Amino acid sequence: MVSVNYYVALSAILFSIGALGVLSRRNTLIVFMSIELMLNAANLAFVAYARTYDTFSGQIFAFFVIAIAAAEVAIGLALVVEIYKSRNNVNIDDVNSLHG
Amino acid sequence: MTQPTYTDFYTIIPFLILIASACLLLVAELFIPKGRKGVVAFLSALGIAAALGFALTQIGASGVGFSGMTKLDGFSAYANILLLISGLLSIALAYGYIKRIGAERGEYYILLLFSLAGMMLMAQAGDLIVVFIALELLSIPLYVLSAISRKAKAEEAGIKYFLLGAFASGFIVYGTALVFGATGTTNLSAIVAKAADGANLGLLAIGAALILVGLGYKFAAVPFHMWTPDVYEGAPTSVTAFMAAGAKIAGLVALFRVFVTAFQPLAADMTNVFWALSAVTMIVGNLIAVTQTNVKRMLAYSAIAHAGYILMAFVPYGNPQVAATAIAAGLFHLAAYVIANFGSWGVVIALEKAEGKGLEIADYAGLSKKHPALALAMTVFMISLFGFPPTVGMVGKFYLFRSALEGGFPGLAVIGVIMSLVSAFYYLRIVVNMYMKDGDPEAEREPWLNFTIGLTAIATVVLGLIPQYLFLLAYNATLR
Secondary structure, eight states: OOOHHHHHHHHHHHHHHHHHHHHHOOBHHHHHHHHHHHHHHHHHHHHHHHHHHTOSHHHHHHHHHHHHHHHHHHHHHHHHHHHHHHHSOOBGGGOOOOOO | OOOOOHHHHHHTHHHHHHHHHHHHHHHHGGGSOTTOTHHHHHHHHHHHHHHHHHHHHTTTOOEEETTTTEEESHHHHHHHHHHHHHHHHHHHHHHHHHHHTTOOOHHHHHHHHHHHHHHHHHHHBOBHHHHHHHHHHHHHHHHHHHTTTOOHHHHHHHHHHHHHHHHHHHHHHHHHHHHHHHHSOOBHHHHHHHHTTTOOHHHHHHHHHHHHHHHHHHHTOTTSOTHHHHHHHHSOHHHHHHIIIIIHHHHHHHHHHIIIIIOGGGHHHHHHHHHHHHHHHHHHHHHHHHTOOBHHHHHHHHHHHHHHHHHGGGTTTTOHHHHHHHHHHHHHHHHHHHHHHHHHHHHHHHHOOTTSOSOBGGGGTTHHHHOHHHHHHHHHHHHHHHTOTTSHHHHHHHHHHHHHHHTTOHHHHHHHHHHHHHHHHHHHHHHHHHHHSOOOOOOOOOHHHHHHHHHHHHHHHHHHHSOHHHHHHHHHTSOO
């Protein structure tokens, strides 16, 4: 059996890639995909730990995260479409009419 | 598996009433003709009032529901009442305003109900899984509400809030995964037991820190505040008022609940983190607010600064002698902030023009001559946010600074006092503009708006003169 530490290390790497992606990429859709990567990294950690502790609650949590991520996608894509309709562009740097 | 019983449902009755009325209204709204969507506002207010009635009967009650998933205690009752009153005030502020800016849709109030339900679930969470679900239930409707007017600025506010909110959710979920990894459970009470029983405290601390980052985004603590001014400025003002009160209450009560219940073993380390977070939030929020000329942005930075003051209440949370009064002071100041918050956003709504003009501080010049009552009310709110007698904001800050001193953190109290003095500059600048400069401001006269402004102004002064009942309520609400 593969030790849980490998799974957790992989999930930490995925989470960091996702967080870096959010901070460095400028296309809204890519930022969005990076956020999904962060959530799925958490799912991996949940499932790996659930096996270590031999309990279902970690897997159930992962299911909840998947369902809620889907709800977030629905809202997020609707907002992106609205932005694209009004500006013909989904680049974050071009969406900056608000500043102080 | 045990079947849920009446006792389980009783713990979250106000939440269930809100969800039920939102679902019913979602269907009923289809049959209400366009142009008469104000009916939905009254029906939503009715649902909130019913929930508020039940929440009031739950003062002093306690219980655990759904195998420890939800909790009912003085703390949740206090938060629920504060949130439901915020919901009623938000509807009163929105009623005329969204008609004026051409965004009157029945969904507005329904989304508000869903978001409010999520906020209440945050306060009642007994498990990290419930914290996460409640957080999303409060956030997703708020993303939509921010963009509901479909103006370019509102859309921008919506997408910014969405991206940073989802980013913050990622931190909370990953933090929860690490806490689960360290203890094998996500139940708040069970985490404490496991932490005392040979759990991996290092992993637990990393998980707690990630959860703190995620919640810090939600209630806008520095350095996680970058979205706040943009979103507060771009979103329709009635949504901003709701967000500035509700999301802040929910984020802070969830932080109280999670850290005081579950992360007690980390208190020694976390105290320093909270000290730094509170100090930085107060300093940055107040100093940047000084440079703002737009009233919405100024109030946004003022909201950030107030998150810093309330964070002061967390600093001594590991010290049992002081923790109870400190948290009571935090909850008291939260109520004081919420009241002045709705009042001041109400005045902003009264002066805002349909095309988004009337939001500069210079636009407030001469308000005392044309609308003396409005100017007087704004003065009361500014004085309360600044913390000067005889207002409730002064009492709240007094309790907070005193609890910081009692907890042994005089440095933090000094920073708080100095930053309050700095805040006088930008709060009183509005008062000076209203009373000492000439101008010709136009204000909208809408009955519900005037009612809200009047009510919050009276509450600010009355609670400032007789604060003991509210403080008693807050004291009974602390987690022990």
